[in-house]
Amino acid sequence: MIMEKLAINGGPKAKITPNIPMYPGGLEIGEAEKKEVMETLDRKYLFRYYGPKEYPSKVAELEKRFTETFGSKYALAVNSCTSALISSMVAVEAGPGSEVIVPGYTFFASCAAIIAAKAVPVICEVDDTLTMDPADLEKKINKNTKAVIAVHMRGVPCDMDRITDICRKKGVSLIEDVAQSCGGSYQPREKTGYFRRYRVFQFSVSQNYYRR
Ligand SMILES: Cc1ncc(COP(=O)(O)O)c(C=O)c1O
Structure with missing residues (x-):
């Protein structure tokens, strides 16, 4: 919906529902x-x-x-999303000397998993959706980049079309951190956590954290 007048200038309130608690x-x-x-x-x-x-x-x-829900061939349950992220670092062979790109706005576990693998987290800008900015992502990829962790923050899906295209073009692995959008969808064809159209390495990590 396009507002004629912003709320700050006396237009209708942009948000009318109460804030939900942080748990x-x-x-x-x-x-x-x-x-x-x-x-x-x-x-x-x-x-x-x-x-x-x-x-x-x-x-x-x-x-x-x-x-069944995601239409994927395999699913492996682990005890937490942090463990899933660490497993993904092992799967892509991230380690000393390699870099993994994460968005500037995420939960600290996305970075902690990279550190646990002794790789270097490289922070990517977020855009006005507060998720990974594909333009900045492209700039941050270099020969040391092992993987990219796209995080669908607060249920908002990243621009997976552009992100997967960039990862495919540059030949780097793509990991989705779906901790905050398990059961969410993208545009609305695909589930966050499993993008069938692409065959870039995908490792979806999920924790049913944010359901609305
Ligand atoms: C985006 C994101 N990634 C990873 C995690 C880590 O999940 P866990 O607490 O299950 O290790 C969280 C937890 O809230 C999260 O929000």
Whole structure:
């Protein structure tokens, strides 16, 4: 919608809904989540690969649901998004001497995972969507760049068309940090976390943090 007059100049308020509290994931916990947790405890099936034989693994069930939802071939559940990001660093062989590009506005884990791999985080500007600015990304890629971590902050998808094109052109791996947009979509054809149109290396990390 194009406003004739900005709110600051007496036009209609741009935002009329109240601010949501800063712990949105917790607020989404309801009966379904409680039931799953209680079922897991009741089954005494606490490990990933083994437990009482009469039950299926909840982790395996979750991974299967993920592949079905995202249309991906594989899903690997880990204990946190930080662990998923560190796993992605191992997968792309980021290490001493390599650089990984992250947006200036993200959660610190995106950078911490790069540091854990002993690679160097390189900060990319964000644009007015507060996600990675593709123009600056292109400038920051050099011969040491191993990967790019695109972060869909606060449910706002990055410009994945341009970012994937740049990564493909430059031959660098692309990782999506989907911690804040699990279940989100892009334009609205694709799910954040899995872009089928491209065959750039993709490693989606997800944590159901921000649901609205
Ligand atoms: C964008 C982003 N990446 C990574 C993480 C790390 O997730 P976790 O706390 O599960 O390690 C978070 C956590 O809020 C996040 O917001």
